Amino acid sequence: MFINQKPPPSAMLITSFQLHSVISTAYSQAARKFLAVPSEKWEKKAILRSSASSNCFSGGILKMEVKICSSNEGCCTSQVNNGDLPLPVAFLEFLEENGLDPSIYSLAESIPRYIRVKPEFESDIGGIEFELNCKLEKVIWLPSFYSIPPHIQIASSQSYQLGKIYGMDAASGAAVLALNVLPGDHVLDLCAAPGAKLCMLCDMLSGTGSLTGVDVARHRLAACRTMLQKYSIGDVCRLFVCDGTSFSVLPFRSKYETAGTDPEVSEVKFAEWTDRKSRKEKRRERRARERNYSKPNPEPELLFYGRNSGVAGLSKSELFRPIKDDEPCSSGYDKVLVDAECTHDGSIKHIQKFESWGWKTLQRRVLDAERTDDLFNLQSRLLTNGFKLLKTGGTLVYSTCSLTIAQNEDVIERFLCLNPSAELQEVDVADKWPCKPGRIPKTLRFDPTTSQTSGLFIAKISKLP
Numbered sequence: 001m002f003i004n005q006k007p008p009p010s011a012m013l014i015t016s017f018q019l020h021s022v023i024s025t026a027y028s029q030a031a032r033k034f035l036a037v038p039s040e041k042w043e044k045k046a047i048l049r050s051s052a053s054s055n056c057f058s059g060g061i062l063k064m065e066v067k068i069c070s071s072n073e074g075c076c077t078s079q080v081n082n083g084d085l086p087l088p089v090a091f092l093e094f095l096e097e098n099g100l101d102p103s104i105y106s107l108a109e110s111i112p113r114y115i116r117v118k119p120e121f122e123s124d125i126g127g128i129e130f131e132l133n134c135k136l137e138k139v140i141w142l143p144s145f146y147s148i149p150p151h152i153q154i155a156s157s158q159s160y161q162l163g164k165i166y167g168m169d170a171a172s173g174a175a176v177l178a179l180n181v182l183p184g185d186h187v188l189d190l191c192a193a194p195g196a197k198l199c200m201l202c203d204m205l206s207g208t209g210s211l212t213g214v215d216v217a218r219h220r221l222a223a224c225r226t227m228l229q230k231y232s233i234g235d236v237c238r239l240f241v242c243d244g245t246s247f248s249v250l251p252f253r254s255k256y257e258t259a260g261t262d263p264e265v266s267e268v269k270f271a272e273w274t275d276r277k278s279r280k281e282k283r284r285e286r287r288a289r290e291r292n293y294s295k296p297n298p299e300p301e302l303l304f305y306g307r308n309s310g311v312a313g314l315s316k317s318e319l320f321r322p323i324k325d326d327e328p329c330s331s332g333y334d335k336v337l338v339d340a341e342c343t344h345d346g347s348i349k350h351i352q353k354f355e356s357w358g359w360k361t362l363q364r365r366v367l368d369a370e371r372t373d374d375l376f377n378l379q380s381r382l383l384t385n386g387f388k389l390l391k392t393g394g395t396l397v398y399s400t401c402s403l404t405i406a407q408n409e410d411v412i413e414r415f416l417c418l419n420p421s422a423e424l425q426e427v428d429v430a431d432k433w434p435c436k437p438g439r440i441p442k443t444l445r446f447d448p449t450t451s452q453t454s455g456l457f458i459a460k461i462s463k464l465p
């Protein structure tokens with residue numbers, strides 16, 4: 001935000017307070033305040049212009065022109081704007097309430113797009129550049145990531161359709177890298193859809209260990225399944241539609257885990273996964289889903305499983321067997337990613353989408369106080385359950401694409417207080433990353449201006465014995 005024309009010196013004196021409040025307050029509030037402050041000596045007029053008045057609710061003001069008049073020195077006009085950022089007023093107010101400086105979005109428009117090139121195709125960068133008709137700039141701090149100009153579309157390219165590349169923000173890549181996944185690990189992605197991080201996790205496992213993706217939204221998880229199949233990387237994957245706050249299926253490690261099921265009871269075993277299902281089967285599945293909806297704690301719905309995921313050959317009761325209280329500590333997941341649902345305020349591109357979705361939707365989904373309180377509870381419960389399913393000595397990464405303290409540091413702080421076996425860890429590779437420390441030591445924040453990525457918060461936690 002800046003003032004591009006200075007008022008005369010004497011006017012400066014009287015207006016400095018009001019101009020300061022303009023700078024630190026969202027525009028509509030500032031304008032109201034400016035007009036409301038009484039002054040005997042000065043006549044104040046605010047000429048408010050909204051460059052997108054039809055879209056911005058509550059009298060959205062993206063630019064404010066202030067006319068300051070003095071009886072003896074005449075008038076001058078000052079223009080205050082936000083550096084031409086298309087931030088709606090209500091969003092600016094939300095940022096202020098959350099102590100966030102709007103200037104972190106000042107370069108958001110010029111942030112490049114990022115793609116991840118599957119490591120085995122990195123030798124063909126020239127071919128991919130030729131096809132996309134642009135230069136791929138290597139992201140020096142993040143292996144296999146490249147930036148491309150923001151206008152380049154990749155979805156229609158062969159490289160994308162053949163699964164050589166996929167779009168993924170560099171900060172999201174950093175969150176996955178922070179998990180330090182090793183071949184053979186059993187990994188849980190508790191909020192997996194639409195699946196960019198899931199795909200990267202698959203690549204890192206390269207057909208070893210196992211990967212379990214969970215999401216509460218069936219249609220979004222179906223998109224993950226499509227991606228895994230398109231890229232042929234879902235061999236060790238299982239996908240469950242389930243509420244991540246109550247999900248309780250442990251990784252399948254070995255046959256001994258099925259001990260305890262009654263050999264006398266013969267149950268149907270899962271066959272190899274196939275997309276081809278008879279109408280009868282599809283109808284049966286739909287009915288089961290409908291029945292499930294009305295249950296308070298519905299059983300997870302298995303949406304996909306790869307050939308080496310350990311599911312084929314198990315019976316339903318083996319897969320969904322109840323777990324004992326302390327069992328996850330020894331046979332839980334080695335790595336858990338909780339990329340929690342949030343207000344997405346770190347991604348200005350996401351916020352701008354509300355221009356077509358409607359600002360009322362922004363109010364409801366992002367700014368509404370009740371919604372943010374609910375999110376805090378959801379995020380805390382997802383983190384708590386993710387940690388419960390983590391093996392002792394394992395690592396959990398909590399991330400959100402919100403930059404508010406309430407959805408990040410507050411969630412972590414409360415969680416650490418309630419879980420003495422949880423310990424925050426340094427992300428060791430982060431010293432080369434273009435991020436800042438969060439409010440709690442060892443946590444990290446990517447903001448658009450500093451990192452040239454979308455906004456993201458990352459906390460890495462380990463489980464002590």
Ligand SMILES: C[S@@+](CC[C@H](N)C(=O)[O-])C[C@H]1O[C@@H](n2cnc3c(N)ncnc32)[C@H](O)[C@@H]1O
Binds near residue numbers: 193243
């Ligand atoms: C930030 S997105 C995850 C992005 C994903 N990790 C990726 O890289 O593509 C958050 C996801 O959490 C899911 N979600 C919301 N509430 C949930 C819950 N209670 N349990 C599991 N998933 C939930 C949403 O459906 C959404 O897909």
